[in-house]
Amino acid sequence: MVKLLEAVGRWVIAFLEFWGRWFLLSAKAVTLAFKPPLRLKRFIYYLATIGSDSIPVIAVTSLFTGGVIALETYNAFHRFNAEFMIGAVVAISMARELSPVLSALLVTARSGSAMAAEIGTMRVTEQIDALEMMAVNPIKFLITPRIYATTISLVFLTVIADIIxxxxxxxxxxxxxxxxxxxxxxxxxxxxxxEDVFHGLIKAAVFGFLLSTISCLYGYYTRGGAKGVGESTTKAVVSSSIAILIFDYLITYLLRLFNL
Incomplete structure (x- = not known):
């Protein structure tokens, strides 16, 4: 019983420590964006690498996802001669749920892992320490543009996923x-x-913020050399994916609760 309580206590402490670090890092990254220098070039660079470069994989996934929904619903609707309703099912399913969630998970796998690995490598090779020695704020330089670029990019990627x-x-x-x-x-x-589209875009913005902040958080606090970088990357992808699915439910519940 004592060992069980100890294990639960350690888990609770680790949980609170993680979200405490996440809150502090996120708050700093968001507020530092409005302090000079603005570093617009880095923001545009991440818009291209995170947003534009993700379009092909988002397009292919969304095309076949919409096709699969039509395939799965046709047999059921055909029994009632209501095949023409498939379009509404596809549109609502993609807009409200599948486009933001699938886009977020794909961006997590593609770009979230890259964020954690790149920042983690800079941490273990003391490049972040070098930035601090040169009076460059590493959070503003490395994390702030990634967060804003990911959040904005995921909103537009969700719109593209809806259409395709x-x-x-x-x-x-x-x-x-x-x-x-x-x-x-x-x-x-x-x-x-x-309003179906707006629901999906709200989710996309939240998911983009979550996956970017969690991925950068794990990279920023990486320890243990090359092995630590690998562990941080894995934890970043897993934690971001779980957070996306949990917040997907919470956002859906809140939107329905307030009839939005």
């Missing part, structure tokens, strides 16, 4: 199953609304 996912569902429904395209588009317009 719907195209995937349209191609499968209309060109494979022969659904009437006029009814398909009309019922999509009737049942899918802009």
């Amino acid at each position: 996912g719907y195209i995937g569902g349209y191609l499968v429904s209309v060109h494979i199953f022969g659904v009437n395209k006029t009814l398909y588009l009309r019922y999509t317009q009737n049942f899918a609304h802009m």
